Amino acid sequence: MFTVERLDDHTLTMTLSGKLDKEQMIRALDDLEAQSRGIENGKMLYDIVEFHMPSLAAIAIEFSRLPRMLKLIGQFSRAAVLTDKTWLQTMSEWEGKLMPGLEIKAFERHQREAAELWLNS
Secondary structure (H helix, E strand, C coil): CEEEEECCCCEEEEEEEECCCHHHHHHHHHHHHHHHCCCCCEEEEEEEEEECCCCHHHHHHHHHCHHHHHHHHCCEEEEEEECCCHHHHHHHHHHHHHCCCCEEEEECHHHHHHHHHHHCC
16 A cells, blocks of 8 residues: 655655555556645655565556656655665665755654654754
């Protein structure tokens, strides 16, 4: 399951739990694009409750939309990732180093308040 909620003119929250199949990935990316419309210098709070690798068909959908997703990411300046998996924390912060203009900081899930404070600092 993947959900996206727009909190205000500049902030999205996203929650991932479980494995995404092709149809779920299509809905997730459609929702992400719709909720991101009009955001500039935005912030994302991404809560990874339970991570499983998406299906191969879901990964293919994600790659097919890569140019649109890169453009969308350009609308955001900060992202906080909540996860209890150390390897996901490390990968998230590395991803931030590869995306010009986007700063990504990872937190453990119980550190949500600290993540929100960082996003708004």
